[in-house]
Each structure stands twice: as structure tokens, then as C-alpha cells.
Amino acid sequence: MDELDQKIIRLLIKNARMPVKEIAENVNLTSPAVSSRIRKLEQEGIIGGYTVILHHPGEAARVQALISISANAASRDDFLALVESEPQVLQCWRVTGSYNFIVKVSCESIDGLEHLLTKMQKMGSTNTQIILNTQTDRPLMI
Template identity: 75%
Template sequence: MDDLDHKILQLLAENARMPVKDIAQRVSLTSPAVSSRIHRLEQEGIIGGYTVVLRHPGAPARVEALISVLVDAATRASFLAMIEQEPQVLQCFRVTGSYNFIVKVSCTDIDALEHLLTKMQKLGSTNTQIILNTQLDRNLALD
């Protein structure tokens, strides 16, 4: 990846729907050259997809949390099957350290979070951090 690729990725991270023509003007390339670069970045897996992040004005606040989970090998499959069925689970990371998973959740309220924790604690031990706010959100890591 060169500097132009980085600039294109930054522009797409700001607005994934930015027309190729506009990107081309901002990076001083032709539209076909930008299209070719975007296609290559997609093929190489650097661009993993495009998404819409929905923000619902007036929607009730949600409780987001990071839950560190320690499950033994015997319950790992059950744990993964359980979290896959839970719509409030946003992400699950396999990690090193004292716990073997970190699960990011978004629950409707504290009661829903407690209910989810109870289900997880039947399969392993947990440690929960409630997210108060987001200080930095990089949807696309640019090296």
C-alpha cells in the first residue's frame, strides 16, 4: 500500500458512499485509476466490506459492555453456540491472558445485561466492564 491507497482508504472511512469521481479529484488520479485501486484493496482483503451504522435519534440509551469470559475446553463449543444466538452480542474475540474470550455486548438495559451475564456464568467465569462512552472509534485501521 502506498500513500495514495492510504488517502483513498481515509476518504472511504469518512464516507463509504463517496463517489469515485470525488475521490479521484481529491487524490489527483483518474476515476478508472481510483476504481482499480479500490478493487485491488477489496481483493487483497484490506477493504473488508462496507456497512451502515444506524443511529436512532430519540431511541432509548443502551448499555454496552465488554465481558471477559473464561471457559474451559469442555464448555467452549456450548459457549460459542450460546453467544451466537444472542442478538445483543456484537463481537466476540478469542484472546490471550487470564480470560480466553472478550465479548462486546449492547443490551437494552441493566436487567438485560444481568440476564446475559447469568447465562454466560453458567458456562464460565466473567468479568464485566460497562462502557461509559467511546473516546475513539477507528472503524478502519490505517497503518
């Protein structure tokens, strides 16, 4: 991947729907040359896909939290099944340290968060931080 590929990727990160013609103008290449580079980056797995980021209606009123959980070995499969089945779960990471998973959730209310926590606490000890606001949220840059 050379510097031109990196410029193309940065433009696509800013706007994944940017027309190839506009990208070509920004990187001083022809449209077919840019299309070829994008296709190659996709085939090599460097570009893994394009996405739309949705926000929940009334998102400001939702309760977002990070739940750290030390899921015991006997309930780990049940915990992962719970995470997959709960629509409030946005992300789940396997981590090192005192806890073995961190789960990001978005619940309609404190009661909804408490209900989800009760389910998780049956599978291990938890520690919860409610997200007050997002100071920085940037995409992965190359």
C-alpha cells in the first residue's frame, strides 16, 4: 500500500460514498486508476466493507454504559449467547486484566440497564460505568 492508496482510504473514511471521480480529482489520478486501486484494496482485505452508522431515535435520552464482567468459565458460552441475543448490546470485547469482557450497551432507561445487569451478574462479577458523554469519537486512521 503506497501513499496514494492511503490518501484514497482517508477520503473514503471521511465519506464512503464519495464518487470515484471526486476521489480521482483529489489524488490526481484518473477514475479508472482509482477504481482499480479501490478494487485491489478490497481484494487484499485492507478495505473490509462500507457501512452506515445509525443512531437510535432519541439517543440523548438513552442510557449508555460500559459493563466489565468476569464471566466464570462454566457460564462463558451462556454469557456470549446472551450478548449476541440482547439488542441493547452494541459491542463486546474480550480483554485482559481483572475482567475478561467489556460490553458497551445502550438501554432505554436505568431500569433497562438494571435488568440487563441482573442477567449478566448471574454469570460473573460486574463493574459498570455509565457514559455521560463522548469526548472524542474518531474512526481508525492510517
